[in-house]
Amino acid sequence: MSGSGRGAGGAAGGAAPRPVIGLEIHCQMTSLKSKLFCPCRADYRGMAPNENVCPVCMGMPGTLPRLNAEAVRRGTMIAMALGCAIPERISFFRKNYFYPDLPKNFQITQLDMYGDTSIGGRGSVLVGGRTVGIRRVQLEEDPGRMIYEGASVQNRISLVDYNRAGTPLVEIVTEPDFEGPRQLRLFLQMLSDMVGNLGVCNPALEGAMRADANVSLEGGNRVEIKNISSFHDLEKAVVFEIARQEAQHSRGLEVAQETRHWDAARKITAPSRLKEEEKGYRYLLEADIPWVRIDAETVESLKSRMPESVSEKRERFVSRHMIPPQVADVLSSDKMYSDLFDAARTDKNARELANIITTDLMGLAMASSAAAAAPAAARDDVGGDAQKKKHDDPASDVIRVDGLRELADAVASGQMARNSAKQALHEMAKTGKSFAEVSSEMDLGLISDESELLGVVRSVISEEPQAAKQAYSNPNTVNYLVGKVMQKTRGKADPQVTLELLKRCLLGD
Numbered sequence: 428m429s430g431s432g433r434g435a436g437g438a439a440g441g442a443a444p445r446p447v448i449g450l451e452i453h454c455q456m457t458s459l460k461s462k463l464f465c466p467c468r469a470d471y472r473g474m475a476p477n478e479n480v481c482p483v484c485m486g487m488p489g490t491l492p493r494l495n496a497e498a499v500r501r502g503t504m505i506a507m508a509l510g511c512a513i514p515e516r517i518s519f520f521r522k523n524y525f526y527p528d529l530p531k532n533f534q535i536t537q538l539d540m541y542g543d544t545s546i547g548g549r550g551s552v553l554v555g556g557r558t559v560g561i562r563r564v565q566l567e568e569d570p571g572r573m574i575y576e577g578a579s580v581q582n583r584i585s586l587v588d589y590n591r592a593g594t595p596l597v598e599i600v601t602e603p604d605f606e607g608p609r610q611l612r613l614f615l616q617m618l619s620d621m622v623g624n625l626g627v628c629n630p631a632l633e634g635a636m637r638a639d640a641n642v643s644l645e646g647g648n649r650v651e652i653k654n655i656s657s658f659h660d661l662e663k664a665v666v667f668e669i670a671r672q673e674a675q676h677s678r679g680l681e682v683a684q685e686t687r688h689w690d691a692a693r694k695i696t697a698p699s700r701l702k703e704e705e706k707g708y709r710y711l712l713e714a715d716i717p718w719v720r721i722d723a724e725t726v727e728s729l730k731s732r733m734p735e736s737v738s739e740k741r742e743r744f745v746s747r748h749m750i751p752p753q754v755a756d757v758l759s760s761d762k763m764y765s766d767l768f769d770a771a772r773t774d775k776n777a778r779e780l781a782n783i784i785t786t787d788l789m790g791l792a793m794a795s796s797a798a799a800a801a802p803a804a805a806r807d808d809v810g811g812d813a814q815k816k817k818h819d820d821p822a823s824d825v826i827r828v829d830g831l832r833e834l835a836d837a838v839a840s841g842q843m844a845r846n847s848a849k850q851a852l853h854e855m856a857k858t859g860k861s862f863a864e865v866s867s868e869m870d871l872g873l874i875s876d877e878s879e880l881l882g883v884v885r886s887v888i889s890e891e892p893q894a895a896k897q898a899y900s901n902p903n904t905v906n907y908l909v910g911k912v913m914q915k916t917r918g919k920a921d922p923q924v925t926l927e928l929l930k931r932c933l934l935g936d
């Protein structure tokens with residue numbers, strides 16, 4: 428142990444210094460057509476190994492990279508959304524290191540060095556009432572993937588799939604401004620909503636967003652936890668790492684500067700390779716890619732392309748469409764569902780539509796994707812959060828805008844009971860039938876006929892004599908009786924008519 432280590436841990440037993448946490452988030456630009464420097468597909472998912480490659484992304488001698496202009500535009504939009512300074516000129520660098528999934532032996536990335544800059548300079552965002560600084564936003568290429576097979580470590584074979592090599596990434600580097608795991612979670616959720624809303628990245632895809640966390644105790648050495656693709660795991664890793672460093676500190680030990688990885692099975696961080704120092708990467712200006720000028724005209728045209736932000740959308744849902752704030756939170760944070768809402772909404776159905784989407788439709792999608800994800804989670808190295816998988820579900824593909832609009836209209840106009848909407852939605856998703864077919868087949872209509880309901884109301888009153896007595900003085904008891912009528916009619920009784928009938932019967936007794 429070094430002398431400075433003893434010094435740092437001199438306050439053994441005392442309160443540990445505060446944690447310092449920063450993030451580097453890699454976000455795949457999943458909506459682009461081609462890779463960052465060649466015409467191969469950006470969407471490599473579902474392809475046979477090494478099918479999506481060409482001489483450029485395989486790093487063959489004599490090939491030249493050609494920059495994807497749309498990647499620069501969309502990366503700039505992310506930088507703008509994060510309040511970053513947009514430079515007039517950007518350039519690329521070679522980051523030299525050897526790894527089997529990096530066929531060129533260097534990665535093309537960006538830096539702020541020698542007066543050259545990445546696509547986004549300093550910026551900041553407000554998260555949970557606190558400002559988080561953004562150090563820079565940069566464009567870079569993703570490496571390929573290593574796949575390990577075999578029953579044991581001794582028999583293990585390593586396979587390389589280059590389909591992902593060269594696909595476009597945006598890396599967002601934050602200042603070490605996070606005060607704890609909760610703020611980390613809020614930031615990642617905000618960022619995930621933001622890139623989804625910009626249409627740059629579909630964060631629900633496996634591995635589309637991955638993060639490295641830098642964790643230290645103030646004044647101590649920094650530990651980097653690499654490549655976590657589940658936000659849930661990231662939070663757990665940071666919590667573990669802070670506790671580990673605090674334990675070291677309390678024993679008077681120096682925390683080693685190192686790279687660790689999150690072992691999800693053992694729920695601990697464990698040391699990986701020794702931390703490469705930045706100078707070990709021998710950064711060189713990538714002379715094969717000329718400087719790219721971002722002129723004022725480009726900036727203006729990108730500003731006009733920026734969609735309504737998640738917070739603006741939320742505000743509109745609440746103030747213009749009268750949606751309760753909690754429902755608006757859920758709806759605005761998901762581009763696919765909020766687009767669906769905007770497409771199917773009318774002045775009259777907005778509230779019911781928002782309810783149907785955020786409870787019934789999202790619930791349906793989650794339930795079936797959880798079932799579908801179960802076998803996949805066992806074989807893949809990176810299991811996404813269950814919540815992220817809702818997009819993979821076919822339910823929302825089957826239920827078209829028209830069907831949703833008709834369903835919400837029927838509930839809003841009182842033709843269908845609220846409770847029946849869920850059942851109708853399930854049937855539409857399962858069979859692919861239209862709303863009209865499902866509603867006529869399933870007898871989902873609202874019972875508002877007085878003579879039909881009167882019998883039920885009377886039997887409830889006779890079965891609940893105590894409640895019926897109390898109902899004179901206690902309005903809550905009336906609601907209880909309405910609930911009993913609902914139970915007997917499987918949610919189909921018109922609540923308004925039921926209430927009227929109950930009042931009439933009770934007073935008339």
Ligand SMILES: [Zn+2]
Nearest residue numbers: 465467481484
């Ligand atoms: Zn290629």
